[in-house]
Amino acid sequence: MELTIDGIKNKADFEKAGVELPSFDVAEMQEKGKANPRWIHLGPGNIFRAFPARVAHDLIADGEHWPITAVVPMNPEELDRQLAAHDLMTLSVTLNPDGTRGLKVIAGISEGLAWARPDDYARLVEIVKDPGVTMISMTITEKGYGIHDSQGNLSEQVLEDIASDPRQFHKNTMANIAGLLVRRYDAGGVPINVMSFDNFSHNGDKLRDSVTQVMRGWVEGGKLDAAVLEWVENPEKVAFPVSVIDKITPRPNESVADELTELGFTDMKVELLGRTPIAGFVNAEPTEYLIIEDVLVGDVPNFDKYGVNVTSRKVADDFENMKVTTCLNPLHTALATAGVVLGFETIDAEMRDPALRAFVEQLGRKEGLPVVVNPGIVDPEDFLNEVLEVRFPNRYLPDNPSRIAMDTSQKVGIRFGETIKKYIEQGRDLGELKAIPLVIAIWMRYLLAVDDSGKPFDPSPDPLLDELQGHLKGVELGKPVDAHAVLQPILSNPAIFGVNLYDTPLAQRIEQLFTELVAGTGAVRATLNKEMMA
Ligand SMILES: NC(=O)c1ccc[n+]([C@@H]2O[C@H](COP(=O)([O-])OP(=O)(O)OC[C@H]3O[C@@H](n4cnc5c(N)ncnc54)[C@H](O)[C@@H]3O)[C@@H](O)[C@H]2O)c1
Numbered sequence: 001m002e003l004t005i006d007g008i009k010n011k012a013d014f015e016k017a018g019v020e021l022p023s024f025d026v027a028e029m030q031e032k033g034k035a036n037p038r039w040i041h042l043g044p045g046n047i048f049r050a051f052p053a054r055v056a057h058d059l060i061a062d063g064e065h066w067p068i069t070a071v072v073p074m075n076p077e078e079l080d081r082q083l084a085a086h087d088l089m090t091l092s093v094t095l096n097p098d099g100t101r102g103l104k105v106i107a108g109i110s111e112g113l114a115w116a117r118p119d120d121y122a123r124l125v126e127i128v129k130d131p132g133v134t135m136i137s138m139t140i141t142e143k144g145y146g147i148h149d150s151q152g153n154l155s156e157q158v159l160e161d162i163a164s165d166p167r168q169f170h171k172n173t174m175a176n177i178a179g180l181l182v183r184r185y186d187a188g189g190v191p192i193n194v195m196s197f198d199n200f201s202h203n204g205d206k207l208r209d210s211v212t213q214v215m216r217g218w219v220e221g222g223k224l225d226a227a228v229l230e231w232v233e234n235p236e237k238v239a240f241p242v243s244v245i246d247k248i249t250p251r252p253n254e255s256v257a258d259e260l261t262e263l264g265f266t267d268m269k270v271e272l273l274g275r276t277p278i279a280g281f282v283n284a285e286p287t288e289y290l291i292i293e294d295v296l297v298g299d300v301p302n303f304d305k306y307g308v309n310v311t312s313r314k315v316a317d318d319f320e321n322m323k324v325t326t327c328l329n330p331l332h333t334a335l336a337t338a339g340v341v342l343g344f345e346t347i348d349a350e351m352r353d354p355a356l357r358a359f360v361e362q363l364g365r366k367e368g369l370p371v372v373v374n375p376g377i378v379d380p381e382d383f384l385n386e387v388l389e390v391r392f393p394n395r396y397l398p399d400n401p402s403r404i405a406m407d408t409s410q411k412v413g414i415r416f417g418e419t420i421k422k423y424i425e426q427g428r429d430l431g432e433l434k435a436i437p438l439v440i441a442i443w444m445r446y447l448l449a450v451d452d453s454g455k456p457f458d459p460s461p462d463p464l465l466d467e468l469q470g471h472l473k474g475v476e477l478g479k480p481v482d483a484h485a486v487l488q489p490i491l492s493n494p495a496i497f498g499v500n501l502y503d504t505p506l507a508q509r510i511e512q513l514f515t516e517l518v519a520g521t522g523a524v525r526a527t528l529n530k531e532m533m534a
Pocket residue numbers: 042043044045046047048072073074075078139140141142143144145173197198199200245246247248249250
C-alpha cells in the first residue's frame with residue numbers, strides 16, 4: 001500500500017487494514033483548491049497535519065470549500081519528502097491509551113509550496129492577493145516569531161529585512177509575513193485572519209507585534225506608505241486572534257512505522273531531514289483542543305461544528321494560561337530536561353518514576369493550580385488530572401523528552417515566568433515554589449550536555465544554546481563551582497525568564513540546587529529524590 005492519490009485507489013487494501021479513506025475525490029479537491037484557494041498554512045509539520053489539516057479535511061468532506069495551501073518556510077525538502085511524496089496527504093495514527101489505533105488518511109491540503117523557492121514565493125504572493133483567501137494560520141514554533149536577539153535588540157537579519165524592499169522575499173519569517181500582508185493590501189486589502197496556532201502565551205498579540213514592528217521599520221525608513229500599517233493595525237481588516245492548540249503530537253516514531261509496514265504500507269518509513277525525523281504519517285494522542293479568539297473577520301468556516309471553540313478572549317486566555325503556563329507545558333518541560341539528563345526514552349516511562357511523578361504533581365497541583373482561572377470549557381483540575389493520569393502516562397504514545405527539550409530557552413519565560421509573575425502580583429509567597437526553581441536548575445544542569453551518569457549527550461537545538469553554554473563553560477561534574485558567577489548572566493535575563501530572577505528569592509535557590517546537581521554523577525537523581533520525595 002502506498003499513500004498517494006493512485007495508491008488510495010486500492011480501496012480494498014486500505015479498508016482491510018482499517019484505514020479510513022477520504023470520502024471525496026482528492027485530485028478534484030486539489031484542482032479546485034488551486035483554482036480557488038481559501039486558507040494558507042505556514043509550517044505544515046506534525047501538529048498541523050494531525051489537527052488543523054484534519055479540520056479542513058472534515059470541512060471538505062461535508063462539502064465546505066476550505067482546502068489549505070501548505071507553505072514550508074524552512075527547508076524545501078520538507079515539502080518534497082514529507083508532503084509531495086504523498087500527494088500532500090498524511091496518514092494520521094491516533095494512539096489511544098487503551099492500545100488501539102485509529103488510522104485515517106487526511107487530505108486537507110490542495111497545494112504545497114516552499115517559500116524559499118522563487119517560483120513558489122511568486123505563487124504564494126498570487127494566492128495572498130486572492131480575496132477568497134481569508135485565513136493564514138501557522139505552526140512555526142515559538143522561535144518563528146522572533147525578531148530580536150537575546151539582548152532584546154532587533155536581530156541582524158531583521159535589520160537587513162527592514163533595510164530592504166518590503167515587497168521582496170525576506171529571510172526572517174515575521175518580515176516575510178509582513179511583506180505578504182503588504183501584497184494583500186496592494187491587492188485591495190480584503191479582510192484577513194492571521195492566526196498563530198503555536199504554543200505560547202498571547203500568540204496572536206506577539207504575531208501582530210512582530211509583524212507591525214517590521215512594518216513600522218519600513219514606514220520609518222520611507223519604504224512603505226503608513227496607510228499599510230494602519231490597515232494591518234485595524235482589527236476589522238486584519239485579525240490576529242489569540243489561540244490555543246492542544247494535542248500531544250510526538251515526532252513520527254519507528255515503532256509506529258514498523259506497525260504500518262506490517263499492515264502493508266511500503267512508504268511509511270521514518271527518514272531524517274537533518275536531525276529531524278520526518279514521515280508520511282503523524283502519530284498523536286486522541287485528546288485535542290483548539291480555541292480561537294472570537295475576533296475573526298470576513299468569511300471563515302463554521303469552526304464550532306468541527307470541535308474548534310471560537311470564543312471570547314477571556315476564555316481563550318484562561319485556557320491558554322491553564323495549558324501553557326500551568327497544567328501541561330510546564331510539566332512537559334520539567335520532564336523533558338530531567339528526562340534527558342536521567343536517560344529516559346519516553347515521557348510515559350518518566351511518569352512511572354515516583355520522584356518524577358511527584359515533581360510534576362508538585363508543579364501542577366501545588367504551584368500551578370492556585371493561580372489558574374477556570375476557562376469554563378474544562379475545569380483546570382479535571383484537565384490536570386487527565387494530563388497526569390491519562391495523557392502523559394499513555395504508554396502507547398512514544399513521546400521523546402528531547403523533542404520537548406527543543407528551544408527550551410524560548411519557552412521558560414512563558415512556562416514558568418508567567419506563574420512567577422502571578423505569585424508576585426498576587427503577593428503570594430515565592431518560597432512556596434519548590435518545583436519551579438528545580439526545573440530551572442535542572443535545565444542549567446542539562447546545558448552541560450553530560451547526563452547523570454557522566455555520559456555526554458547532544459542537547460536539542462535551541463537558538464540560545466551556544467550563548468548559554470558559553471556562560472556555563474568551565475563547570476565540570478564533581479568539581480567546585482561558583483554557581484552565582486556562572487548563573488547570574490542567565491538568571492538575571494528577563495528576555496529569558498520574563499523577570500530578573502534576582503528580584504525574587506528564586507535565583508539564590510536555583511544557585512543552591514545547581515551546586516547540588518553538579519556535585520558529581522548521580523547528583524541529579526539524588527537531588528530530585530531529596531527535594532520531591534522527602
Ligand atoms: N507537537 C505538538 O505536540 C504540539 C502541540 C500543540 C502545539 N504545538 C505547536 O506547534 C509547533 C510546531 O510543532 P510540530 O510538532 O508541528 O513541529 P514540526 O517540527 O513538525 O513542525 C514545525 C514547522 O515549523 C517550521 N519552522 C521551524 N522553524 C521555523 C521558523 N523559524 N520560521 C518559520 N517556520 C519554521 C518547520 O519548517 C515545520 O514546518 C510547536 O512549536 C508548538 O508551538 C505542537
